[in-house]
Structure formats: C-alpha cells, structure tokens
Amino acid sequence: MPEEYRFDVFGRRMAIAGSDGAWVAYLIGAEGKRRRAGFEIPDFVTANELAQYLDDLFHEDASPERPGVVLLGVAQR
Template structure:
C-alpha cells in the first residue's frame, strides 16, 4: 500500500512476516523508513490514522494522508 503524507513524501508499506515494513521511494529505489515503527497489531484499515498520529506535526490546514495504492 502506498500513502501520500500531506503531499510532502510517500510511504510504501507492506506486511512482512507478521510485521509492517515501511519504505520511502527514492529515485526508483525503495529505502527503508528506519525512523518509522508500526506496531504489528495496527490493521491495514487503521494505517492512515496511525500515520496521521505520527506525522501530524507536518500537516498544514486541510492537509490529509491519503492512500494512493
């Protein structure tokens, strides 16, 4: 699943071995988002809300986190 984080950057998040793995697409590569840890109990439906809780300080008025893939 891909998420747009307030129009500032994107994250590609996948389930790997019962845990969430997050990557930032950079120049055609996937770089691990080592600054982000997503608890395994967060469901796929809750990811956008969880990401908003983590990154809310980057948001401006009307900015949203949206799933793009």
C-alpha cells in the same frame, strides 16, 4: 499474498508492506527508489488503520496544502 500500501504522508511518499506478520515502512524517493523508514509500526495496527496511524505519527507535518494522509493504492507483492 502480501500486500503493499502506498501513501502520501503530508507530501512524502511511503510504502507500508506486510512481512511475516509485521509491517515494514519504506520512504519512496522522487526517482522511485525505496529505503527503510526510520520508524516502526506495531503489529496490532490493521491495514484499515494504517492511514490513521501515519496521520497520528506525522501530524506535525500537516499544512493547508496537505492536510492529511492519502492512500495512493494497494498492490500485491
């Protein structure tokens, strides 16, 4: 069963879903609606590496209040 990983990425909520051996990234709005994010995640990135990949990609958005990427949860889809 595919999994979906939810993250707080320096204040932005994102969902990363596995789909046919690839990752699909979504931005989650304040109202809970999802839209495709404007970036790709290579298929060689494992589930355990997602948080570090997002941190490396968006580290410029770090602040003292939001110093890193936080895993919010994992759900079965």
